[in-house]
Amino acid sequence: TQLLEQSPQFLSIQEGENLTVYCNSSSVFSSLQWYRQEPGEGPVLLVTVVTGGEVKKLKRLTFQFGDARKDSSLHITAAQPGDTGLYLCAGVDNAGNMLTFGGGTRLMVKP
Amino acid sequence: KAGVTQTPRYLIKTRGQQVTLSCSPISGHRSVSWYQQTPGQGLQFLFEYFSETQRNKGNFPGRFSGRQFSNSRSEMNVSTLELGDSALYLCASSPGGNEKLFFGSGTQLSVL
Numbered sequence: 001t002q003l004l005e006q007s008p009q010f011l012s013i014q015e016g017e018n019l020t021v022y023c024n025s026s027s028v029f030s031s032l033q034w035y036r037q038e039p040g041e042g043p044v045l046l047v048t049v050v051t052g053g054e055v056k057k058l059k060r061l062t063f064q065f066g067d068a069r070k071d072s073s074l075h076i077t078a079a080q081p082g083d084t085g086l087y088l089c090a091g092v093d094n095a096g097n098m099l100t101f102g103g104g105t106r107l108m109v110k111p
Numbered sequence: 112k113a114g115v116t117q118t119p120r121y122l123i124k125t126r127g128q129q130v131t132l133s134c135s136p137i138s139g140h141r142s143v144s145w146y147q148q149t150p151g152q153g154l155q156f157l158f159e160y161f162s163e164t165q166r167n168k169g170n171f172p173g174r175f176s177g178r179q180f181s182n183s184r185s186e187m188n189v190s191t192l193e194l195g196d197s198a199l200y201l202c203a204s205s206p207g208g209n210e211k212l213f214f215g216s217g218t219q220l221s222v223l
Contacts, residue, residue: 042201042214092209099209101154
């Protein structure tokens with residue numbers, strides 16, 4: 001069974017601060033996805049990273065896939081209250097069959 | 112394009128009952144996956160259906176079952192409900208696999 005561990009589990013910061021969320025595993029994934037989930041809704045895909053070492057930017061969000069394709073990070077610059085939500089990473093196994101989700105990081109950005 | 116639709120949105124059942132949840136995927140999507148989300152366990156994979164066939168299955172007891180119809184709509188059934196089955200059940204659709212999932216808003220099931 002492939003496991004994904006996310007840290008921290010909870011994060012409460014002030015508007016304007018920077019933060020990094022981590023997603024780690026001992027397993028290799030063919031690709032890794034990041035989702036954001038708001039209360040009462042399903043997760044929404046933010047980005048997919050496929051190549052080891054890949055960096056993708058989505059406005060103030062920067063996603064990185066580890067060189068060995070076992071870990072990933074999400075960095076948010078100048079966080080805003082609208083960034084509040086549950087951030088989930090999910091890895092696709094090498095056969096492309098299974099998508100395993102991490103436990104999530106619950107982010108609260110206070111105005 | 113309409114998103115993934117899950118019904119009902121909320122459901123309250125008692126122990127021992129059974130429940131059926133419904134999911135209508137995005138038009139043209141042939142893969143439908145089901146997940147259980149709880150505060151303690153996070154998002155856990157139940158099963159995936161593609162073209163009416165179960166393609167992958169998670170580690171849940173046989174009380175959890177599903178099916179997919181020819182129009183790609185899917186249903187999930189839980190029999191002999193237990194208190195621990197209380198959770199948000201999420202359905203996700205994709206064109207073919209795990210490349211990009213589109214989630215519905217979920218069905219919040221409470222078992223009393």
